[in-house]
Amino acid sequence: MGFFTDAYDLFCISLVTKLLGRIYYHVDGSSKPGSLPPNVSAAVNGVAFCGTLAGQLFFGWLGDKMGRKKVYGMTLMLMCLCSIASGLSFSREPKTVMATLCFFRFWLGFGIGGDYPLSATIMSEYSNKKTRGAFIAAVFAMQGFGILGGGIFAIIISAVFQACFKAPAYQVDPLGSTVPQADYVWRIILMAGSLPALLSYYWRMKMPETARYTALVAKNVKQATADMVKVMQVNIGTEQKEPVVKSGKEFGLFTKKFLNRHGLHLLGTTSTWFLLDIAYYSQNLFQKDIFSAIGWIPAAKTMNAIEEVQKIARAQTLIALCSTVPGYWFTVFLIDRIGRFTIQVIGFTMMTVFMFALAIPYHHWTLPGHHIGFVVLYSLTFFFANFGPNATTFVVPAEIFPARLRSTCHGISAACGKLGAMVGAFGFLYLAQPQDKSKADAGYPAGIGVRNSLIVLGVVNLLGLFFTFLVPESKGKSLEEMSRENENSEEGTEVENHSSDNRTVPV
Numbered sequence: 001m002g003f004f005t006d007a008y009d010l011f012c013i014s015l016v017t018k019l020l021g022r023i024y025y026h027v028d029g030s031s032k033p034g035s036l037p038p039n040v041s042a043a044v045n046g047v048a049f050c051g052t053l054a055g056q057l058f059f060g061w062l063g064d065k066m067g068r069k070k071v072y073g074m075t076l077m078l079m080c081l082c083s084i085a086s087g088l089s090f091s092r093e094p095k096t097v098m099a100t101l102c103f104f105r106f107w108l109g110f111g112i113g114g115d116y117p118l119s120a121t122i123m124s125e126y127s128n129k130k131t132r133g134a135f136i137a138a139v140f141a142m143q144g145f146g147i148l149g150g151g152i153f154a155i156i157i158s159a160v161f162q163a164c165f166k167a168p169a170y171q172v173d174p175l176g177s178t179v180p181q182a183d184y185v186w187r188i189i190l191m192a193g194s195l196p197a198l199l200s201y202y203w204r205m206k207m208p209e210t211a212r213y214t215a216l217v218a219k220n221v222k223q224a225t226a227d228m229v230k231v232m233q234v235n236i237g238t239e240q241k242e243p244v245v246k247s248g249k250e251f252g253l254f255t256k257k258f259l260n261r262h263g264l265h266l267l268g269t270t271s272t273w274f275l276l277d278i279a280y281y282s283q284n285l286f287q288k289d290i291f292s293a294i295g296w297i298p299a300a301k302t303m304n305a306i307e308e309v310q311k312i313a314r315a316q317t318l319i320a321l322c323s324t325v326p327g328y329w330f331t332v333f334l335i336d337r338i339g340r341f342t343i344q345v346i347g348f349t350m351m352t353v354f355m356f357a358l359a360i361p362y363h364h365w366t367l368p369g370h371h372i373g374f375v376v377l378y379s380l381t382f383f384f385a386n387f388g389p390n391a392t393t394f395v396v397p398a399e400i401f402p403a404r405l406r407s408t409c410h411g412i413s414a415a416c417g418k419l420g421a422m423v424g425a426f427g428f429l430y431l432a433q434p435q436d437k438s439k440a441d442a443g444y445p446a447g448i449g450v451r452n453s454l455i456v457l458g459v460v461n462l463l464g465l466f467f468t469f470l471v472p473e474s475k476g477k478s479l480e481e482m483s484r485e486n487e488n489s490e491e492g493t494e495v496e497n498h499s500s501d502n503r504t505v506p507v
Contacts, residue, residue, distance in 0.1 A: 001200035002076060002119055003139055006112045007146025009083055009193040010048055013105070015154045015313050016186035017044060022178045022305045023186075024094035033170045033177070033300045033308075038430070040098050046425045047102045048109035049281075053418040055113020060411015063114075064404055068122050071114065072204050078111030080194045080201070087191035108193075113418070117410035120398035122207075124406070129478045133335035133395055140394045141328035144386065148325055149196075151317030154189050158310040161185055167304040178305040185306060253405055265400050266409060268470030272344070273393040273417035275464035279351065279457045280385050282424030283378075296371050323379035327386025339475040340392045341468065347388010348465035352458050354381040359454035389464060393417065399474040428453060 021035035036044065055075070063071050086104040089097040119139050127135045161181060170177040252258065297311050331343060354377050358365065365374035393413070401409040433447030447453070 001142070001196050002079075002115045002204075003142040004146040004149065005079055005083075005193055005197040005200075006115050007143035008150045008196070009079065009108055009112060009146075009190075010052070011147050012150040012154070012189055012193060013045060013048065015150065015309060015316065016189055017041060018300070018312060019182060019186050019305055019309050020044070020098075022308075023183055024097060026174070026178065028174075030174070031301065033174075033305070042426050043102050044098065044105070046422050048105045048112070049418050049422045049425060051106040051109025051111075052113040052116075053109075053415045053422070055110035056116050056411040056415040056418060057113075058110075058411075059114030060117035060407045060409075060414070063118050063121060063407035063411075068118055068125075068407065069207060072118050072122070072207070073201070075111045075114030075118065076197050076201055076204055079108060079115070080197045082108035082111060083194035083197070084191050087187035113411075113414070116394070116414040117398075117407045120394060120410050121407045124398040125403070129476060131336055132399065133340060133475065134332050136395045136398055137328070137332045137335050137391050140391050141325075141332050144320060144325040144328040148317060148320040150189070150193075151313045151320055153192055154313035155310055155317060157185055157188055158306050158313065162306045162310065165306070167306065169302050169304055169307075171301040177303075182305045185309060253408060258405070262401060262409075264470050265472060266412065268467060269393065269397045269400075269409070269413040270416035271467040272348075272389060272464050272471065273397075273413050274420040275460050275467065276348075276385070276389040276393055277417040277420035278424040278427075278460050279355070279464075280390055280424070281421035282428035282453075282457065283381065283385075296375060319375075319379055319382060323383040324386055327383040327388070328391060330383075330387040331391040334387075335391070335395065336475060339473050340396050341471065341473045343387065344389045344392040344468045344471070345465065347384045347390070347392070348461050348468060350384035351381050351388065352461040352465065354378075354384070355454055355458035355461060359451050359458060362451035362454065389468070396471055396474060400472060431456065 017036060018033075021041075022033045025034035025036060025040075027034055035041075059071055059075055082104045086101055086108055088104075089100045091097070120136055123136045123139050124132055161179075161184070165179045165181045167173075167177050167179045297308075297315055300308060303311065335343060358374065358377050358381070364370055397410040397413040398406065430445065431447050431453040432450050433445065435446055435449050437446040448456075
């Protein structure tokens with residue numbers, strides 16, 4: 001439920017940015033509805049990613065210092081409070097509304113950032129090696145349902161308001177096309193993100209600390225055994241040999257030994273996540289612009305404000321339903337069969353192919369009658385992002401690093417991903433503008449056009465494919481085997497042996 005909330009909160013903003021432009025930036029006498037100025041649009045779309053990046057680094061580090069459970073509740077409460085607060089504003093002035101929205105979305109992102117390393121680490125440390133990939137991927141797959149849930153909720157809310165408050169199209173009545181009640185639509189959509197997080201708070205608080213953290217980091221094997229008995233409901237003999245972990249053999253993140261042992265792995269996880277998120281988030285956040293460019297969403301002036309929200313939400317929901325959600329669950333079912341590396345290579349390869357297939361004959365796709373073909377190819381790029389690197393980049397960093405650095409390294413990898421998301425979110429705003437400045441959106445300079453932007457994203461995916469070869473395969477191996485934590489221990493006893501019945505406990 002944490003990841004459902006993360007996705008809902010991060011992506012619901014793209015459903016309402018056009019509405020915010022109409023409400024707060026209307027220009028009298030303009031032939032086109034109001035739109036957010038470039039700097040405001042970049043801030044509204046990207047500020048949550050800035051917060052997420054900071055949260056991933058901070059809570060990732062804190063999760064290794066204080067323990068996963070203690071920090072897990074903090075992130076959830078921060079998400080709940082900031083979801084509600086982001087729908088509030090202290091006046092009707094555009095600057096104040098946008099400043100308030102950006103402030104609370106930054107701290108919302110900060111809480112979401114903590115969820116990434118903690119959720120992945122907790123799930124990996126509770127799972128056994130046979131089904132660990134599927135369980136971590138299933139946590140991440142809830143992101144697909146979060147995107148889908150956001151779209152469906154926006155359709156319902158806009159349909160209700162549309163039925164209750166009739167309004168003409170912009171070209172008929174520019175002022176009357178945006179009814180005063182439209183201001184409630186975006187607030188309700190943003191604030192609803194707090195509900196799923198609140199529902200899961202009780203269960204997060206009941207969850208014990210992971211046994212691996214307690215045994216390998218806190219060095220309390222007796223407590224770890226007691227927690228495992230409680231969670232797995234299996235009698236584990238306390239008389240058996242305890243895992244031998246020599247504190248003298250441990251090394252920190254900024255040491256030569258870490259660099260030699262895991263340096264290339266960290267480069268692989270950070271670079272692939274960075275490159276993937278440039279392509280993934282630029283597509284996801286700006287679906288509405290791409291759909292408008294090919295004529296799948298009607299011209300803004302032919303609709304009223306609430307109708308436009310409904311059309312954008314419908315298009316994004318269709319993409320989520322047909323490609324995003326199935327892609328995640330293909331990964332869940334196949335990751336422990338064909339492996340993380342294979343899925344990531346297939347994903348990056350197919351994303352590159354489909355991106356070039358969209359870009360090279362781009363003019364062909366804009367002609368009447370060819371829009372369905374464009375949407376099919378565009379959906380396939382999303383399918384292979386999710387049945388590919390978008391899922392595997394989340395799974396692998398939770399498996400290949402030592403327990404005492406696992407949450408930190410996952411946080412660093414995820415933060416690089418969010419850095420890529422910011423490049424995609426901010427860069428695509430400007431890149432995708434038409435090359436003819438007279439056709440560009442108000443306040444934007446001329447860009448390189450959608451076609452050339454898609455070519456750039458294709459090259460980015462190709463680079464992601466090359467960096468994938470730095471990431472090791474972790475299918476069927478225990479966490480201790482991957483991190484080589486027992487390499488220098490006298491007994492070589494693995495914590496994995498405690499769960500020798502190979503049962504996975506979904507907590």
